[in-house]
Amino acid sequence: MSEHHEQTFCSKYIFSTDHKVIAKQFLWLGLFFLAFGGFQALLIRWQLAYPEQPLPWYLLGNLFYEGGLMTPDHYNVLFTMHGTIMIFWAITPMLIGAFGNFIIPLQIGAPDMAFPRLNMISFWTMFLASIVLLASYLLPEGAAAGGWTSYPPLSTPVGGIAGEGQTLWTLALTLAGTSTLMGAINYIITVVRMRAPGMTYFKMPLSVWGLWLTSIMNAIFVPIIAAGLILLLLDRTIGTQFFIAGGLATVEGGDPLLYQHVFWIFGHPEVYILILPVWGIVSELLSVFSRKPAFGAKVTAICMCTIVVLSSIVWGHHMYTTGMSPLLGKAFMFLTLLISIPSSIFFLNWLGTLWRGNLHFDPPMLFAMGVIWVFGLGGLTGLYNATVTSDIYLHDTMFVVGHFHYTMAASVLFGGLAAIYFWFPKMFNKKMNPLLGKIHFWVSFIPLNYVFFNMMVTGYAGQHRRLYNPSEYEFLAPISDLNISITTFAIILGFSQLIFAYNFINSIINGEKAEANPWKANTLEWTLEGPIPHGNFATTPTVYNGPHEYSNPAVKDRDWIAQSEPMPT
Amino acid sequence: MSEALAIKDPFGKATTGKLGMWLFIIMDGLSFGGLLIGGAALRATAPSWPNPGDLLNIPLTGFNTFLLICTSFTMVMALNSLEKGSQSGLKKYLALTMAGGLVFLGIQVYEYYHFILDGFIPSTSIYAAVFYATTCFHGLHVLSGVIYIACILYAANQGRYTAHDTDHVEILGIFWHFVDLIWIFVFTVIYLI
Numbered sequence A: 001m002s003e004h005h006e007q008t009f010c011s012k013y014i015f016s017t018d019h020k021v022i023a024k025q026f027l028w029l030g031l032f033f034l035a036f037g038g039f040q041a042l043l044i045r046w047q048l049a050y051p052e053q054p055l056p057w058y059l060l061g062n063l064f065y066e067g068g069l070m071t072p073d074h075y076n077v078l079f080t081m082h083g084t085i086m087i088f089w090a091i092t093p094m095l096i097g098a099f100g101n102f103i104i105p106l107q108i109g110a111p112d113m114a115f116p117r118l119n120m121i122s123f124w125t126m127f128l129a130s131i132v133l134l135a136s137y138l139l140p141e142g143a144a145a146g147g148w149t150s151y152p153p154l155s156t157p158v159g160g161i162a163g164e165g166q167t168l169w170t171l172a173l174t175l176a177g178t179s180t181l182m183g184a185i186n187y188i189i190t191v192v193r194m195r196a197p198g199m200t201y202f203k204m205p206l207s208v209w210g211l212w213l214t215s216i217m218n219a220i221f222v223p224i225i226a227a228g229l230i231l232l233l234l235d236r237t238i239g240t241q242f243f244i245a246g247g248l249a250t251v252e253g254g255d256p257l258l259y260q261h262v263f264w265i266f267g268h269p270e271v272y273i274l275i276l277p278v279w280g281i282v283s284e285l286l287s288v289f290s291r292k293p294a295f296g297a298k299v300t301a302i303c304m305c306t307i308v309v310l311s312s313i314v315w316g317h318h319m320y321t322t323g324m325s326p327l328l329g330k331a332f333m334f335l336t337l338l339i340s341i342p343s344s345i346f347f348l349n350w351l352g353t354l355w356r357g358n359l360h361f362d363p364p365m366l367f368a369m370g371v372i373w374v375f376g377l378g379g380l381t382g383l384y385n386a387t388v389t390s391d392i393y394l395h396d397t398m399f400v401v402g403h404f405h406y407t408m409a410a411s412v413l414f415g416g417l418a419a420i421y422f423w424f425p426k427m428f429n430k431k432m433n434p435l436l437g438k439i440h441f442w443v444s445f446i447p448l449n450y451v452f453f454n455m456m457v458t459g460y461a462g463q464h465r466r467l468y469n470p471s472e473y474e475f476l477a478p479i480s481d482l483n484i485s486i487t488t489f490a491i492i493l494g495f496s497q498l499i500f501a502y503n504f505i506n507s508i509i510n511g512e513k514a515e516a517n518p519w520k521a522n523t524l525e526w527t528l529e530g531p532i533p534h535g536n537f538a539t540t541p542t543v544y545n546g547p548h549e550y551s552n553p554a555v556k557d558r559d560w561i562a563q564s565e566p567m568p569t
Numbered sequence B: 001m002s003e004a005l006a007i008k009d010p011f012g013k014a015t016t017g018k019l020g021m022w023l024f025i026i027m028d029g030l031s032f033g034g035l036l037i038g039g040a041a042l043r044a045t046a047p048s049w050p051n052p053g054d055l056l057n058i059p060l061t062g063f064n065t066f067l068l069i070c071t072s073f074t075m076v077m078a079l080n081s082l083e084k085g086s087q088s089g090l091k092k093y094l095a096l097t098m099a100g101g102l103v104f105l106g107i108q109v110y111e112y113y114h115f116i117l118d119g120f121i122p123s124t125s126i127y128a129a130v131f132y133a134t135t136c137f138h139g140l141h142v143l144s145g146v147i148y149i150a151c152i153l154y155a156a157n158q159g160r161y162t163a164h165d166t167d168h169v170e171i172l173g174i175f176w177h178f179v180d181l182i183w184i185f186v187f188t189v190i191y192l193i
């Protein structure tokens, strides 16, 4: 890796095998889709607040729909593509693709990923998947519309939604899954094999722990959904009947519920796949900005491992209303509630890290603390969904939507933003404007809570999810004002992200040059002077200390010590 | 690096590439697991399920199974020859393995061809769907394996491997043995029970 390569523009920025370049490619892809999916969310919200009224100019209504009027079919496409894009094209590339790639080799002291070429192919497979997904909008009947879960019969040709959008959706998701699997191989083997001397598992920063466990879960569960998606694709293309119940009169037919099982065997772990990197990153950032060792770091790592194991046997909690046997329902409820034990432990560890810390409220810290709040609320409301008796009432209402936006959307979004503010100086060697960062936090945090909390309220009042026009139901009339105010706050939330977009792009172009270690952090990436060359470390570092040795009394006149610096005795 | 700082690696001397392949076949095995268990679930809930022996040509596929097991043996011989320093042995056994894979695929295509002529196509019944999805998924693995062997054979022809540099051949071996092993499961589940 150290030998000098003559690099063309193409091999340096486009078909690069350097993990840092691939990380940036994933970041741009993720941010693009985040904006795209976020915009769709505003369109959804508009319809829920002002049903069947023309979209206003600032939501570009006339551009998308004739007379700015959204039809029920459009609405179905919107929430389907919003969910799909946010999960698989925005959050996954941002956290796993971008930060997984950027952080893992740098923090464990490796020159690159274990398989750099595979890493590059992984990105371009994702790119291809994006093109397939976007192409589906150009079909005459529009893109997929069966919800991000794409349950049969909505997603199958017999009795399903017309058009080939769903086929392209399935294909795009299979490709995206392939890309994820290539990444997973790389991340897992890199952590197993390429750690610098002295970097034992428990000296790995918690961010690496989170990303590594996520990759292990990806390696286990994505192949299963891939098998399911291939069967769905066959049902759609060559007329098989895996998920079609007695579709044709002449054959017995398959089983639509089988799809739900396959989907959630993957789908429940998927939400942990999304959140684990954030847990790791937040644990680490809290420690950096409290200038204290991460409280119970080992226990946090072990709790994360426990959750990985438990999360693979709880999928049934998504299916309480499918006529599952009550005994099975109780078993899934018990297992699900069991997860709250390790979750609470590491949640308390987070608070333990903050306790009597020397808190620095820089933008990454604000967002990390934001995660504590939104994930706490999301976790608590999850108990109502996990409990059979209350879930039978809450299932498929906006309560569920509010709950999973707290746990998944808000937490992962804030975690991703915290990571961007934190690693931006290392990624781009420039500083971001901290004041704009703080403003961005508050104008995101307040409306976001208003939106997601009140989504739960409307759900509790009985408003169904995936509902085109709530005003058709008399019992929802009392909450129509609430729906309007949620939408107002959602629009504020959406447009305030422009502050971030401005800050991000402007800092890349005009930002001040960042120092090597602006946050006075311990982990190995901060020992490198930017811009970091291909191959990272001039000499492989040797690791002496844990990642969170802040305010160690043995170190005089500063409150940090790099992992590769011998502890003074 | 001092002794205390050296990291104990539980995976011993296995090369990074080999670990990567092991991880890949675990993932691939899970996909097959998904297909086989999904098929079993459909079978368990189906009102009726045909007896495979009435529809499928078991002796022919039995021969195919035997053939595939033989190619695992020739693959072992290829590596063995290389370790002994015999380049010609390496090439001979790789070519034999590849030929075995091609014959396997040929017989599978022949089988499909006759089924399709008889009107037994994927949309005929749920049994047909499970049959085609599983065997075709496996067939694609054999095809990838054959292409993979061709690449290694090409490199071997250029003298890329030596008795001290067997890693690429070993990694190929892991994949090929996996494809064989999975076939035993597929054959048992789809053809025999």
Ligand code: HEM
Binding pocket: A038, A041, A042, A044, A045, A079, A080, A082, A083, A084, A086, A087, A091, A146, A147, A148, A149, A401, A405, A408, A409, A410, A412, A413, A451, A464, A465, A466, A467, A490, A493
């Ligand atoms: C930040 C602002 C966001 C707003 C205002 C928003 C709003 C909404 C609304 C109103 C729905 C429900 C539509 C309906 O049931 O009819 C929805 C669905 C959904 N959202 Fe979001 N969302 C946001 C961000 C996100 C993010 C970041 C994610 C990803 C992690 C996400 C994932 C989903 C999913 C998976 C669905 C379900 C789609 C379906 O029903 O198939 N959302 N969103």
Ligand SMILES: [Cu+2]
Binding pocket: A267, A268, A271, A314, A315, A317, A318
């Ligand atoms: Cu779940």
